[in-house]
Amino acid sequence: MHAEPLSLIFLNAAIVNNFVLALFLGICPFLGVSGKKETAWNMGLATLFVMLVSSAAAYGINWVLGVLELEFLRLICYIAVIASAVQLVEMFVKRFSPALFRSLGIFLPLITTNCAILGLALFQTTKEYDFIQSLVYALGAGAGFTLALMLMAGLREKLALAKVPSVSQGAAMSLMLAGLLSLAFMGFAGLGGGHG
Amino acid sequence: MSELLTPQERLTPDTFLRGLWEENPVFVMLLGMCPVLAVTSTTLNAIAMGLATTFVLVCSSLLVSLLRHWIPKQVRIASYIIIIATFVTIVDYAIQAISLELYAALGAFIQLIVANCVILGRAEAYASRQRLHTTFINSLGMGAGFTLALLALGTVREVLGNGTLLGIPLFSPDFQPWVVMILPPGGFFVLGAWLLLFNWLRLRKERKAAQSTGALAHAR
Numbered sequence: 001m002h003a004e005p006l007s008l009i010f011l012n013a014a015i016v017n018n019f020v021l022a023l024f025l026g027i028c029p030f031l032g033v034s035g036k037k038e039t040a041w042n043m044g045l046a047t048l049f050v051m052l053v054s055s056a057a058a059y060g061i062n063w064v065l066g067v068l069e070l071e072f073l074r075l076i077c078y079i080a081v082i083a084s085a086v087q088l089v090e091m092f093v094k095r096f097s098p099a100l101f102r103s104l105g106i107f108l109p110l111i112t113t114n115c116a117i118l119g120l121a122l123f124q125t126t127k128e129y130d131f132i133q134s135l136v137y138a139l140g141a142g143a144g145f146t147l148a149l150m151l152m153a154g155l156r157e158k159l160a161l162a163k164v165p166s167v168s169q170g171a172a173m174s175l176m177l178a179g180l181l182s183l184a185f186m187g188f189a190g191l192g193g194g195h196g
Numbered sequence: 197m198s199e200l201l202t203p204q205e206r207l208t209p210d211t212f213l214r215g216l217w218e219e220n221p222v223f224v225m226l227l228g229m230c231p232v233l234a235v236t237s238t239t240l241n242a243i244a245m246g247l248a249t250t251f252v253l254v255c256s257s258l259l260v261s262l263l264r265h266w267i268p269k270q271v272r273i274a275s276y277i278i279i280i281a282t283f284v285t286i287v288d289y290a291i292q293a294i295s296l297e298l299y300a301a302l303g304a305f306i307q308l309i310v311a312n313c314v315i316l317g318r319a320e321a322y323a324s325r326q327r328l329h330t331t332f333i334n335s336l337g338m339g340a341g342f343t344l345a346l347l348a349l350g351t352v353r354e355v356l357g358n359g360t361l362l363g364i365p366l367f368s369p370d371f372q373p374w375v376v377m378i379l380p381p382g383g384f385f386v387l388g389a390w391l392l393l394f395n396w397l398r399l400r401k402e403r404k405a406a407q408s409t410g411a412l413a414h415a416r
Contacts, residue, residue: 183376
């Protein structure tokens with residue numbers, strides 16, 4: 001596993017095992033903030049940043065817990081670190097871009113309960129990635145998340161102009177769209193060298 | 197503090213039933229979608245996940261409700277998360293002890309119960325304001341509603357995608373399974389189809405109600 005080249009790790013996390021469309025992580029923001037392309041882009045970047053910070057922190061914590069033989073505390077520590085990282089991003093965004101802060105709304109603090117981020121920390125632990133590999137993995141996951149969010153936002157902006165039967169408006173339509181996107185992404189299976 | 201501001205709910209059947217139907221966490225509130233889509237490729241996984249989530253939901257809601265006067269408002273979210281993570285760790289080790297096979301099938305999604313918004317949502321919106329017994333009944337209802345939703349997806353996906361129910365074959369050997377249903381896209385499609393069905397039922401009910409009031413006005 002250690003020999004895995006960095007480019008493959010990136011490709012695997014971003015496309016082949018896309019966090020949203022193949023692993024079902026982070027569905028809530030995926031459906032919630034994919035209404036407009038601009039918001040989707042900002043949300044993607046915020047998530048990417050939190051992913052990088054928490055991935056680095058999770059690597060450190062895992063090492064410390066391993067030394068102290070306290071692995072059963074891993075989950076609690078991870079989630080605490082993620083919550084603080086989100087708090088950091090929240091303060092940063094609020095200070096430098098109040099407009100963005102308003103448009104992200106409740107979904108900014110909810111990054112804490114975005115399973116993509118906790119999932120990332122847990123997966124990198126299971127896969128025993130070293131520090132650099134972990135960071136690349138986080139970068140790929142964040143890029144994949146942003147990509148899925150942007151694709152969805154683009155589709156939904158077009159859809160707003162189309163005539164949709166009233167039965168299928170709202171979440172049902174979004175889920176069907178997500179299903180189609182997911183089907184399309186299945187075409188990449190096998191590209192990154194097996195299961196990730 | 198908050199106790200003075202929010203009226204305390206009286207215990208009624210509705211306290212429980214609301215979670216099952218009217219405020220169903222998955223179909224109505226669209227919360228906690230990740231495990232709903234990810235582990236419902238078989239019915240058994242769906243049931244196990246539903247029960248595990250219900251356990252965490254009920255226990256953490258009870259503890260939050262017990263501690264509601266002592267948790268400072270500023271750090272409440274962090275405290276709730278820590279409480280939830282503690283119970284998830286318990287469930288994680290319990291499932292590992294009960295069945296390694298199940299543990300492998302559910303994978304990281306047991307630990308990801310921490311990030312399930314249904315649980316945090318309950319803690320914030322209900323348990324932190326209401327008394328112990330109503331919290332217990334309400335979270336039990338929510339857990340049952342969540343399990344029901346998982347079951348609704350799991351059975352459809354297993355029957356269509358694998359031709360079995362709980363591992364028992366349902367059709368003759370020449371049945372061609374609809375494999376895409378167990379794969380990721382199937383999850384999205386089945387959940388979308390359920391939502392379509394509920395939308396259709398709701399619209400039909402509204403139309404009927406409008407018609408009957410219209411007829412009443414006409415008769416007058």
